Amino acid sequence: MEPDLPAESAPDPPPEPEGATGLPLDPSPSQTGELLDQAMALLAGHLEGLATRPANRHADPGALIERLARQRPGEARTPEAAFDELAEVVAAGRESTSGGELAYIPGSGLVTSAVADLVASTLNRYTGLPGIAPAAVALEAGVLRWLCELFALPDTSQGVLLSGGSMANLSALVAARERLGDASAARVYVGAQAHASVRKAARIAGLREEQIRVCDSADGLRLDAEAVRLAIKQDLTDGYEPMAIVAAAGTTNAGAIDPLGALADLAEELGVWLHVDAAYGGFFQLTDRGRQRLSGIERADSITLDPHKSLFLPFGTGALLVRDRTDLQRAFAEDADYLRDLDDGAQLPDFSQLTPELTRAWRGLRLWLPLQLHGVDAFRAALDEKLDLAQEAWTRLEADPRITTWGAPDLSVVPFHGPGGDEEQDALLARVNRHGEVRLSSTMIHDRVAMRLAVLSHRTGPDAVATAVDLVLGALDASEDG
Numbered sequence: 001m002e003p004d005l006p007a008e009s010a011p012d013p014p015p016e017p018e019g020a021t022g023l024p025l026d027p028s029p030s031q032t033g034e035l036l037d038q039a040m041a042l043l044a045g046h047l048e049g050l051a052t053r054p055a056n057r058h059a060d061p062g063a064l065i066e067r068l069a070r071q072r073p074g075e076a077r078t079p080e081a082a083f084d085e086l087a088e089v090v091a092a093g094r095e096s097t098s099g100g101e102l103a104y105i106p107g108s109g110l111v112t113s114a115v116a117d118l119v120a121s122t123l124n125r126y127t128g129l130p131g132i133a134p135a136a137v138a139l140e141a142g143v144l145r146w147l148c149e150l151f152a153l154p155d156t157s158q159g160v161l162l163s164g165g166s167m168a169n170l171s172a173l174v175a176a177r178e179r180l181g182d183a184s185a186a187r188v189y190v191g192a193q194a195h196a197s198v199r200k201a202a203r204i205a206g207l208r209e210e211q212i213r214v215c216d217s218a219d220g221l222r223l224d225a226e227a228v229r230l231a232i233k234q235d236l237t238d239g240y241e242p243m244a245i246v247a248a249a250g251t252t253n254a255g256a257i258d259p260l261g262a263l264a265d266l267a268e269e270l271g272v273w274l275h276v277d278a279a280y281g282g283f284f285q286l287t288d289r290g291r292q293r294l295s296g297i298e299r300a301d302s303i304t305l306d307p308h309k310s311l312f313l314p315f316g317t318g319a320l321l322v323r324d325r326t327d328l329q330r331a332f333a334e335d336a337d338y339l340r341d342l343d344d345g346a347q348l349p350d351f352s353q354l355t356p357e358l359t360r361a362w363r364g365l366r367l368w369l370p371l372q373l374h375g376v377d378a379f380r381a382a383l384d385e386k387l388d389l390a391q392e393a394w395t396r397l398e399a400d401p402r403i404t405t406w407g408a409p410d411l412s413v414v415p416f417h418g419p420g421g422d423e424e425q426d427a428l429l430a431r432v433n434r435h436g437e438v439r440l441s442s443t444m445i446h447d448r449v450a451m452r453l454a455v456l457s458h459r460t461g462p463d464a465v466a467t468a469v470d471l472v473l474g475a476l477d478a479s480e481d482g
């Protein structure tokens with residue numbers, strides 16, 4: 001039976017104010033549909049064959065860059081004109097989301113997450129406070145609970161979503177500082193391979209350069225618990241106050257995992273905050289091998305995760321988990337007079353009191369929708385495959401007498417070294433990348449240039465990794481010949 005609709009079901013929308021010539025600020029549903037068709041045409045062209053598209057070939061964007069940099073908005077243009085220009089922008093970049101991207105920490109991006117963003121931005125639900133869109137906050141809170149449980153954190157724990165790992169590291173160090181109180185004599189202990197965002201976070205949190213203690217380790221790749229113990233003992237004698245030990249669960253340079261269990265023992269014994277920066281490696285916790293190798297992470301006071309790295313999400317999503325939510329409240333809670341008429345949203349997290357932000361994107365949806373649609377096993381399987389592929393790449397590289405590695409990969413980054421010094425490494429890298437199919441990057445390990453192969457895109461399969469290794473070995477043959 002057809003429902004009885006009133007004769008005039010919806011009143012006309014208010015007229016557009018005088019003077020506007022382009023698309024109305026609220027396009028009609030059919031105008032919006034046309035716009036989405038334009039977007040879809042652009043995206044379909046982009047997604048077709050993306051996994052196997054060369055990662056390091058791109059048109060010279062010179063003139064386009066100058067034109068765009070000079071461009072200022074003014075008169076309305078047609079959707080066709082705007083999307084044509086956008087297509088030029090897309091074509092001008094390196095294809096860093098292809099399966100051939102093995103440089104830096106590849107970020108692939110999920111279409112399902114992008115669809116969630118479209119929905120979230122259109123609805124524009126307010127999730128900075130729990131009382132306005134409580135179900136939207138509850139949806140995000142559910143995903144955050146899942147994250148806390150993934151790392152076996154207790155009921156007192158709390159997760160928050162932020163823009164990335166840098167903001168998560170910063171929020172963790174601010175929370176650690178607030179627990180300490182006066183930070184003028186504070187010290188944080190980091191490994192030589194700690195991510196730059198950790199030192200940046202410590203500086204923004206108010207620490208001076210000499211309050212950041214870099215602890216050397218025997219192998220130069222992993223923070224050594226005994227070195228940290230000695231540093232802390234010395235500092236206590238000298239009147240410093242240990243504020244936090246920052247361990248890496250997968251370094252960006254080498255994918256190395258610090259000895260989390262030994263560092264947790266030390267942190268517990270000395271009553272020092274243990275922060276684990278798992279921005280790159282955290283989601284390997286979904287796999288059996290990852291969980292074993294990350295063992296001890298569940299004892300951290302705080303954990304940085306980057307769903308936009310090892311959960312393949314689009315950029316703009318980091319997460320911080322803390323063992324005790326009162327640590328976040330101490331650091332970030334404030335009263336605001338103009339929010340006095342909002343109810344407290346029952347038992348839901350109040351993100352405005354747990355993070356530096358007030359108004360925020362409804363980030364929860366961009367995790368929730370992919371997890372609902374693909375299921376957790378899809379992510380587990382993809383991450384397991386990355387571990388296999390990195391292991392295979394390492395096995396082939398290690399077998400070549402011209403190549404030095406730093407041992408089997410803890411996760412999915414494989415640093416290696418060809419014959420010769422820094423110049424030879426740079427030349428080797430240029431040779432491999434010039435081919436265009438795949439892209440590798442380099443770093444410094446022990447003050448020497450090292451090449452690295454990082455497998456983290458969900459689009460990277462056996463072929464891309466085999467091609468990369470073939471290209472490296474082929475480039476070595478060629479340089480021997482020439």
Ligand SMILES: *Cc1c(COP(=O)(O)O)cnc(C)c1O
Binds near residue numbers: 251
């Ligand atoms: C990428 C990364 C960060 C910084 O995260 P952003 O999301 O880029 O801000 C911090 N730590 C490690 C280990 C990383 O790999």
